[in-house]
Amino acid sequence: xxxxxxxxxxxxxxxxxxxxxxxxxxxxxxxxxxxxxxxxxxxxxxxxxxxxxxxxxxxxxxxxxxxxxxxxxxxxxxxxxxxxxxxxxxxxxxxxxxxxxxxxxxxxxxxxxxxxxxxxxxxxxx
Numbered sequence: 001x002x003x004x005x006x007x008x009x010x011x012x013x014x015x016x017x018x019x020x021x022x023x024x025x026x027x028x029x030x031x032x033x034x035x036x037x038x039x040x041x042x043x044x045x046x047x048x049x050x051x052x053x054x055x056x057x058x059x060x061x062x063x064x065x066x067x068x069x070x071x072x073x074x075x076x077x078x079x080x081x082x083x084x085x086x087x088x089x090x091x092x093x094x095x096x097x098x099x100x101x102x103x104x105x106x107x108x109x110x111x112x113x114x115x116x117x118x119x120x121x122x123x124x125x126x
Contacts, residue, residue: 002094002097002098003097004093004094004096004097004098005094005097007093008057008090008093008094009057012050012053012054012057015046015049015050015053016050018046019043019046019047019050022039022042022043022046023043025039026039026040026043051078052078052079052082052083052086053086055068055069055078055083056083056086056087056090057086057090059083059087060087060090060091
């Protein structure tokens with residue numbers, strides 16, 4: 001599996017874990033009747049980020065939108081701009097990783113070619 005794709009997947013898992021922790025923190029503050037506004041704002045921003053990153057990743061993998069989110073309430077549609085932003089970010093990571101892999105392959109081929117040439121030269125001088 002492409003290293004960049006694996007990294008994107010791991011980042012999404014970390015974001016989900018962070019979201020679960022923020023939700024627990026919010027609920028505990030709510031039970032203690034503490035100030036909720038900063039915690040609520042942070043929770044909402046993380047939820048929004050996770051949702052849009054999830055949609056972007058699924059769309060890049062070829063999943064149709066209606067399978068990602070079957071029902072969306074009116075007024076709660078995802079932001080196309082955010083989805084495009086995350087898709088572009090993911091594509092850049094993937095392309096960069098592919099280029100790095102291709103460059104590494106070229107370097108390995110050059111090293112092998114030089115080793116072969118050195119063996120030929122050693123055989124010709126003996």
